[in-house]
Amino acid sequence: MIKRPFWTDRLVAAWKQASIVWLTGPRRAGKTVLAQSLPDAEFLNCDLPSLAERLRDPESFFRSVKKSSWYWTKCISFPIRAGC
Ligand SMILES: Nc1ncnc2c1ncn2[C@@H]1O[C@H](COP(=O)(O)OP(=O)(O)O)[C@@H](O)[C@H]1O
Numbered sequence: 001m002i003k004r005p006f007w008t009d010r011l012v013a014a015w016k017q018a019s020i021v022w023l024t025g026p027r028r029a030g031k032t033v034l035a036q037s038l039p040d041a042e043f044l045n046c047d048l049p050s051l052a053e054r055l056r057d058p059e060s061f062f063r064s065v066k067k068s069s070w071y072w073t074k075c076i077s078f079p080i081r082a083g084c
Pocket residue numbers: 001002003004025026027028029030031032033034
């Protein structure tokens with residue numbers, strides 16, 4: 001896999017300033033691969049029925065995720081922090 005330090009550093013820096021950071025770009029640009037490669041982040045695929053089921057109980061969901069997480073939808077990827 002090709003490393004993307006420029007974008008990784010920008011995302012990590014932005015994440016320190018805000019609880020939510022939007023990552024957008026053309027289809028197949030590499031957003032998902034980049035999101036999955038971020039350090040200390042949990043990648044969550046909301047296309048999976050199992051995750052949709054977990055999200056039905058937000059309190060339990062936020063308790064179960066790590067401090068930093070990736071919450072992913074078909075169109076966008078953005079990180080969330082538990083407890084924010
Ligand atoms: N950093 C990378 N190094 C190598 N291949 C990559 C990289 N990022 C993306 N790709 C290739 O491009 C494809 C599309 O990337 P993906 O992250 O799914 O795009 P997006 O989520 O923006 O639609 C991947 O399946 C992979 O083959």
